[in-house]
Amino acid sequence: MNTPSRFGNGALSKDFELMDALPIFLFDRSAAQARLLLQDRDRLELLHRMSTNDLRRLQVGQGCSTVLTTATARIIDRVLIYHRGETALMIANYPEIVINWLRRHVFWQDRFKIEDQSAALGQLELHGVGAAALVEQALSGASSLALHHFLEDSSRQLLVARTFPLLAEGFLVVAPYAQLEQLRTAWSAEQRVQRADDSIYERLRIAAGLPAAYHELTEDYVPLEAGLWDSVSFSKGCYIGQEIIARMESRNRLAKTLVKLQLSALVPPGTPIQAHEETVGVLTSCAEPLVPQADVAAIGLGFVKPAFAIPGSLLRVGEARAEVVPAALIAARESE
Numbered sequence: 001m002n003t004p005s006r007f008g009n010g011a012l013s014k015d016f017e018l019m020d021a022l023p024i025f026l027f028d029r030s031a032a033q034a035r036l037l038l039q040d041r042d043r044l045e046l047l048h049r050m051s052t053n054d055l056r057r058l059q060v061g062q063g064c065s066t067v068l069t070t071a072t073a074r075i076i077d078r079v080l081i082y083h084r085g086e087t088a089l090m091i092a093n094y095p096e097i098v099i100n101w102l103r104r105h106v107f108w109q110d111r112f113k114i115e116d117q118s119a120a121l122g123q124l125e126l127h128g129v130g131a132a133a134l135v136e137q138a139l140s141g142a143s144s145l146a147l148h149h150f151l152e153d154s155s156r157q158l159l160v161a162r163t164f165p166l167l168a169e170g171f172l173v174v175a176p177y178a179q180l181e182q183l184r185t186a187w188s189a190e191q192r193v194q195r196a197d198d199s200i201y202e203r204l205r206i207a208a209g210l211p212a213a214y215h216e217l218t219e220d221y222v223p224l225e226a227g228l229w230d231s232v233s234f235s236k237g238c239y240i241g242q243e244i245i246a247r248m249e250s251r252n253r254l255a256k257t258l259v260k261l262q263l264s265a266l267v268p269p270g271t272p273i274q275a276h277e278e279t280v281g282v283l284t285s286c287a288e289p290l291v292p293q294a295d296v297a298a299i300g301l302g303f304v305k306p307a308f309a310i311p312g313s314l315l316r317v318g319e320a321r322a323e324v325v326p327a328a329l330i331a332a333r334e335s336e
Helices: 043-050 095-104 131-138 177-188 198-208 242-251
Strands: 002-004 024-028 034-039 063-069 075-083 088-092 113-116 121-127 150-153 158-162 170-176 193-196 257-263 272-275 278-287 298-304 314-317 320-325 333-335
Touching: 024 177, 024 198, 034 043, 034 095, 043 075, 043 088, 043 095, 063 095, 075 095, 075 158, 088 095, 088 170, 095 113, 121 131, 121 177, 131 158, 131 170, 131 177, 170 177, 177 193, 198 278, 198 298, 257 278, 257 314, 278 314, 298 314, 298 320
Parallel strands: 024 193
Antiparallel strands: 002 333, 024 121, 034 088, 034 113, 063 075, 075 088, 121 170, 150 158, 158 170, 257 298, 257 320, 272 278, 272 314, 278 298, 314 320
16 A cells, blocks of 8 residues: 655755755744643543544654644644643644634533643744754753654743754744743854744745645645645544545545745745646745755745646746755655
8 A cells, every 4th residue: 555654755855955054943933833732531532533643642742743624624724732641732823723623523521621822831943953952951852852752841841842854853842931031042052053033934844845824734725635644544533524535545636736846936825836838736835945056046835736746847837937846844655
């Protein structure tokens, strides 16, 4: 059977040839995402039956990405879940929508509470070669964490998790704002650390192929179309949208699929992608590359028909020339 690999085939575009020379980027993601506290007996069971991944397998200290979907398998949000024992932490992109969606599906016998703690807890991310050494300074053992696994220091209300790497290493840190400011000050004093804004994050996440809210994580798309294979279990029981997703996987039929593009000019998202004057998709994200490359004025993400998703495919996006290239975080399907 065909199964998805964790992060594609391992091929990286030229964006990362100079990875070792780049700084370790420090981002404040507190306003970009929400920290939601899940409590009571069914805190994980409700999410298990409402989303695409298998949350029953999680042990304390482990996490995963999972997708909330509509009845027609459209993306509501892709969230991160961290199993903390008596509680769980969710990182969400659309907190109001997620909270309302989950509360609508709580049965009378369910014991489930969800609370937005974003006003009390902030969020930092570190990305780049050497990020592991920095988080190790903050919390011993953090450098050896597997993807989505985490450690906590309850005395400081500090949580450190390995997350999707925009560069070689990626870590997410959640703590009260005063604690985060101390970490930010200490890390910023390191020579290789660069505090960066949302525009740098956008350029890195497009280069890596990470889908984002308001761009690729919308109800226009199904999780498999957005390359979210790692967020989907094909062996768990039923959940909302499961039948459609299972059928798409078993028949190996996707109407569209997410690709990374190198373009000859900046083009606004929403511009149609064409091949031989036929519209074959749409551009969803676009930015200048962080690492300059000859003949590459912009990088982008977009959805195209699978026949045009092969690396090396030449397309047009508006007036710009475009080429499909590999991306580290766009999962590919490979034979076992």
